[in-house]
Amino acid sequence: MTETPGRPASNLPPLSLHIPEPRYRPGDTPDFGDIAIPAVDATPRPGEATKPDAMRDLCYGLVRVLDFDGQAKGPWDPKLTPDRLRAMLRYMMLVRAFDDRMFRAQRQGKTSFYMKSTGEEATSVASTMAIDRSDMCFPSYRQQGILIVRDYPLIQMMNQIYSNRGDHLLGRQLPIMYSAPEHGFFSISGNLATQYPQAVGWAMASASKGDNRIATVWCGEGSSAEGDFHSALTFATVYNAPVIFNVVNNQWAISSFSGFAGGERTTFAARAVGYGIAGLRVDGNDPLAVYAATQWAADRARTNNGPTLIEHFTYRAEGHSTSDDPSAYRAADEATAWPFGDPIARLAQHLETLGEWDGERQEALRKELDDLVKTTQKQSEKLGILGHGMHQPFETMFQDVFEEMPWHLKEQSKQMLAEQEAKFGPNWKPE
Amino acid sequence: MNMIEAINSAMDVMLGRDDKMVVMGEDVGFFGGVFRATAGLQKKHGKTRVFDTPINECGIIGVAVGMGAYGLRPVPEIQFADYIYPGLDQLVSEAARLRYRSAGDFICPMTVRTPFGGGIFGGQTHSQSPESIMTHICGVKTVIPSNPYDAKGLLIAAIEDNDPVVFLEPKRIYNGPFSGYYDRPVEPWSKHEASAVPEDYYCIELGKAATVRAGEALTILAYGTMVHVTKTIVEEMGVDAEIIDLRTLLPLDIDAIETSVKKTGRCLIIHEATRTSGFGAELAALVQERCFYHLEAPVERVTGFDTPYPHSLEWAYFPGPVRIATALTKILKD
Numbered sequence: 141m142t143e144t145p146g147r148p149a150s151n152l153p154p155l156s157l158h159i160p161e162p163r164y165r166p167g168d169t170p171d172f173g174d175i176a177i178p179a180v181d182a183t184p185r186p187g188e189a190t191k192p193d194a195m196r197d198l199c200y201g202l203v204r205v206l207d208f209d210g211q212a213k214g215p216w217d218p219k220l221t222p223d224r225l226r227a228m229l230r231y232m233m234l235v236r237a238f239d240d241r242m243f244r245a246q247r248q249g250k251t252s253f254y255m256k257s258t259g260e261e262a263t264s265v266a267s268t269m270a271i272d273r274s275d276m277c278f279p280s281y282r283q284q285g286i287l288i289v290r291d292y293p294l295i296q297m298m299n300q301i302y303s304n305r306g307d308h309l310l311g312r313q314l315p316i317m318y319s320a321p322e323h324g325f326f327s328i329s330g331n332l333a334t335q336y337p338q339a340v341g342w343a344m345a346s347a348s349k350g351d352n353r354i355a356t357v358w359c360g361e362g363s364s365a366e367g368d369f370h371s372a373l374t375f376a377t378v379y380n381a382p383v384i385f386n387v388v389n390n391q392w393a394i395s396s397f398s399g400f401a402g403g404e405r406t407t408f409a410a411r412a413v414g415y416g417i418a419g420l421r422v423d424g425n426d427p428l429a430v431y432a433a434t435q436w437a438a439d440r441a442r443t444n445n446g447p448t449l450i451e452h453f454t455y456r457a458e459g460h461s462t463s464d465d466p467s468a469y470r471a472a473d474e475a476t477a478w479p480f481g482d483p484i485a486r487l488a489q490h491l492e493t494l495g496e497w498d499g500e501r502q503e504a505l506r507k508e509l510d511d512l513v514k515t516t517q518k519q520s521e522k523l524g525i526l527g528h529g530m531h532q533p534f535e536t537m538f539q540d541v542f543e544e545m546p547w548h549l550k551e552q553s554k555q556m557l558a559e560q561e562a563k564f565g566p567n568w569k570p571e
Numbered sequence: 572m573n574m575i576e577a578i579n580s581a582m583d584v585m586l587g588r589d590d591k592m593v594v595m596g597e598d599v600g601f602f603g604g605v606f607r608a609t610a611g612l613q614k615k616h617g618k619t620r621v622f623d624t625p626i627n628e629c630g631i632i633g634v635a636v637g638m639g640a641y642g643l644r645p646v647p648e649i650q651f652a653d654y655i656y657p658g659l660d661q662l663v664s665e666a667a668r669l670r671y672r673s674a675g676d677f678i679c680p681m682t683v684r685t686p687f688g689g690g691i692f693g694g695q696t697h698s699q700s701p702e703s704i705m706t707h708i709c710g711v712k713t714v715i716p717s718n719p720y721d722a723k724g725l726l727i728a729a730i731e732d733n734d735p736v737v738f739l740e741p742k743r744i745y746n747g748p749f750s751g752y753y754d755r756p757v758e759p760w761s762k763h764e765a766s767a768v769p770e771d772y773y774c775i776e777l778g779k780a781a782t783v784r785a786g787e788a789l790t791i792l793a794y795g796t797m798v799h800v801t802k803t804i805v806e807e808m809g810v811d812a813e814i815i816d817l818r819t820l821l822p823l824d825i826d827a828i829e830t831s832v833k834k835t836g837r838c839l840i841i842h843e844a845t846r847t848s849g850f851g852a853e854l855a856a857l858v859q860e861r862c863f864y865h866l867e868a869p870v871e872r873v874t875g876f877d878t879p880y881p882h883s884l885e886w887a888y889f890p891g892p893v894r895i896a897t898a899l900t901k902i903l904k905d
């Protein structure tokens with residue numbers, strides 16, 4: 141044992157540093173048998189006005205509604221009508237169809253980048269369905285389900301992904317970083333978790349005006365390690381802001397597993413405890429549980445009972461993005477071994493058990509949505525795809541830096557136009 | 572009014588005129604701010620309009636972005652400019668970009684007020700001048716007043732502006748114009764004509780410099796505290812300098828600079844911030860690009876040194892009378 145100068149010798153073992161390691165790596169056979177799955181009716185549903193410290197257990201349990209036989213049970217069952225359930229299924233299936241097409245479009249070189257939400261569709265679709273149309277959503281980058289639920293035109297999403305001449309954002313943003321204020325969808329940032337305090341500010345503004353709109357915000361479990369996350373929770377608890385925090389715990393942040401965000405020690409919902417706000421841990425692959433939890437949190441927020449943190453316990457069934465190859469860092473069949481199944485299949489099964497759905501209708505719907513996405517894609521591609529021509533007037537590059545363009549930007553714009561004119565001639569028009 | 576009173580008055584007037592405006596920051600509510608800039612505002616305008624925040628600059632600026640997106644007009648205070656760094660990402664990546672990245676869907680009409688600069692024995696974390704970092708961010712305006720009249724007019728213009736503005740308040744001159752001689756008493760603002768501040772609304776357009784003193788021998792570009800230090804030395808030396816107070820660093824009044832330097836043929840730039848990559852470097856490059864054939868001497872810079880602000884040696888750091896006089900002698904000799 142080495143002796144530290146100035147310290148007495150000790151027979152304590154040397155300190156050791158813990159570097160988290162996921163349970164399974166490529167080549168391993170994943171087994172999630174030890175994940176505690178409480179029965180669907182085991183988790184109580186407190187009243188929306190319950191004080192956070194009286195419901196701490198909910199941060200460590202799991203809100204569930206659908207059992208694995210497709211039955212909805214327990215106190216959290218939101219008791220949705222079959223029509224509403226079918227609408228939910230349709231939205232989730234549309235998200236998946238859209239994701240698949242756009243993923244392929246990226247592979248075909250039509251755009252630079254795409255991010256799927258496969259397996260996580262419920263965490264955006266069901267939660268958006270449970271809030272009011274006038275509430276503002278502050279998404280991260282895997283919540284395309286919000287736009288789909290709010291019937292944002294698919295073609296506009298595609299135009300943005302292709303940065304084509306129909307792109308409402310003028311080709312400035314990375315694909316999937318949409319902005320749609322009239323659909324209650326805040327502009328997406330590339331910097332993780334920055335939307336968290338912004339959502340709180342928006343919610344505080346609504347409360348200070350005496351309005352009744354609330355804010356919802358999403359981030360991944362990886363991003364919950366950002367300082368902004370903790371800033372947001374601090375402000376929300378201090379001012380009792382009407383906001384719902386969603387942490388989508390899909391187990392992986394690119395190649396870093398949830399342990400690098402502190403997930404080995406406690407749940408992400410339990411972060412609520414330290415702030416004295418309500419926390420719920422929810423089966424994120426159970427659309428009805430997601431719906432019920434969000435509805436509970438929304439009612440709570442809207443009745444001035446404050447913020448709620450919801451951890452959606454789920455699994456990222458695909459790569460992080462088109463730039464990622466998950467087979468390099470995780471076991472091949474983790475997604476299938478994941479014990480909570482697929483949210484779309486679970487909802488379809490539930491409708492079937494109600495006698496409101498069947499395999500034929502499922503297949504017909506799948507085909508209808510595929511066709512819808514395909515036709516829309518064709519229309520969007522008529523407006524251009526990334527890299528095939530420049531689709532926006534060059535001078536748009538200098539617009540919107542400020543409300544009015546200052547002299548230095550006018551000068552730089554002129555310089556750039558001269559450069560482009562030298563290249564393309566004076567009569568160039570966007571393709 | 573002194574500078575603090577003028578800043579207070581600007582917020583008071585605007586809180587009265589625009590019910591969307593809110594003031595927030597550490598200690599700004601009941602207490603009225605550690606420099607008393609928000610004194611009395613909460614009592615007059617209510618707790619939801621003027622309130623204390625957690626010590627969390629990322630939260631203060633991030634929350635203000637969300638409030639701006641809702642349609643409010645937040646005026647967050649960062650207690651010292653040195654603490655803007657914990658909130659810098661929300662300023663750089665969010666507030667400054669929101670209009671651009673959303674193609675005008677969302678805007679961020681916030682004014683971040685913060686006291687900056689040294690000379691008050693604040694040590695290295697209560698004395699910094701981060702203006703060049705601010706001007707390097709695309710989408711943020713940077714304003715620095717040098718007297719009470721300007722402070723009120725510029726702050727009102729900043730609050731009314733629909734873009735994010737960083738409003739840097741030279742705290743050394745909150746109470747009176749500083750001569751640059753730390754061992755001499757500071758005159759109160761009341762002896763200065765700029766202390767005649769109207770109680771009511773007025774504004775001073777952003778992006779317009781002021782000529783503090785007309786002259787023929789050289790042009791001196793300065794802002795904030797350094798305007799007064801410069802004026803003292805120029806008067807002591809009897810130099811016929813034209814002193815331009817930039818007032819807004821971005822957008823910059825390039826016409827005022829160009830006209831003056833072309834007239835005088837010499838340009839000295841003075842700021843308290845550290846030298847390397849300081850705003851003086853930008854000014855020197857602009858003057859050189861636009862006035863090269865009119866220049867009779869190299870453009871000079873007088874600045875703070877490239878060290879953190881030292882507590883006990885702050886007057887050795889400060890670009891005071893000796894450094895300015897030396898530069899003046901040199902530039903006029905060339």
Ligand SMILES: Cc1ncc(C[n+]2csc(CCOP(=O)(O)OP(=O)(O)O)c2C)c(N)n1
Binds near residue numbers: 390
């Ligand atoms: C501030 C910041 N740091 C790093 C990145 C790079 N980055 C993009 S996505 C990502 C992983 C995020 O993981 P998580 O929050 O769990 O969300 P998920 O992708 O799993 O949905 C990282 C590190 C970034 N965009 N922003």
